[in-house]
Amino acid sequence: MRLPYSRHSVCVIALITPCPSSSSPTSVTAQELFEGVIAIYQGRLTRSNIEVRHSFCARSRILCFENEIRQVLSNLVGNAIDAMASGGTLCIRSHDATDRTTGRKGVRITVADSGSGMSPRTVAKLFEPFFTTKGFNGTGLGLWVSREIVTRHGGRISVRSQENRSSSATVFSIFLPLEAAAR
Numbered sequence: 001m002r003l004p005y006s007r008h009s010v011c012v013i014a015l016i017t018p019c020p021s022s023s024s025p026t027s028v029t030a031q032e033l034f035e036g037v038i039a040i041y042q043g044r045l046t047r048s049n050i051e052v053r054h055s056f057c058a059r060s061r062i063l064c065f066e067n068e069i070r071q072v073l074s075n076l077v078g079n080a081i082d083a084m085a086s087g088g089t090l091c092i093r094s095h096d097a098t099d100r101t102t103g104r105k106g107v108r109i110t111v112a113d114s115g116s117g118m119s120p121r122t123v124a125k126l127f128e129p130f131f132t133t134k135g136f137n138g139t140g141l142g143l144w145v146s147r148e149i150v151t152r153h154g155g156r157i158s159v160r161s162q163e164n165r166s167s168s169a170t171v172f173s174i175f176l177p178l179e180a181a182a183r
Contacts, residue, residue, distance in 0.1 A: 030094030049087030083115025117163030
C-alpha cells in the first residue's frame with residue numbers, strides 16, 4: 001500500500017499538527033476574537049484598498065482556546081486579502097446559531113471576500129495538507145491546520161466560492177459550539 005505523502009511529508013505533518021493550547025479555555029465573543037486579528041492586518045487592508053464590513057450579532061460567548069481560534073481567523077483574513085489583489089470588500093459576520101445536525105447551540109462566524117473566487121476543483125482540495133494556490137508563497141498548511149483546530153473545538157468549517165467575471169466571491173463559514181473547548 002502506497003501512502004499519499006512521502007515519509008518526509010508525514011514527519012512535517014506530525015510536527016505542525018496543532019496541539020491543544022496549554023492554557024485554559026476562555027469565554028470570548030466573536031467580536032473580541034476578531035478585534036485583534038483585524039488590528040494586525042490593518043496596514044495590509046489599507047494598502048490593498050480593501051473595505052472591511054462587519055456585523056457582530058452574536059451575543060453568546062464561546063468557551064474556547066482563543067489563541068487557536070484567532071489563528072484560524074487570521075488565516076482566513078490573510079487568505080482573503082491575498083485573493084483581493086485589486087482591492088475589494090471583506091465581510092465579517094457572527095450570529096448565534098444552532099447546529100442543524102446536532103442541535104447544539106453555538107456561534108456561526110463567516111469571512112467573505114470579493115476576490116477572484118475559486119474553481120470547484122480548488123475548493124475540493126482546499127483542506128488537504130500541502131495544497132496551495134500561492135505557488136512558492138504558500139505552504140498549503142493554513143487551511144488544513146485551521147480545519148484541525150475547528151474540529152478539535154467540536155465545530156465545523158466549510159467554504160463556498162464562485163469565480164466568474166461579473167461577481168466572484170468566497171465565503172468561509174465556521175460553526176463553534178458554545179462549549180467548544182469541552183473536549
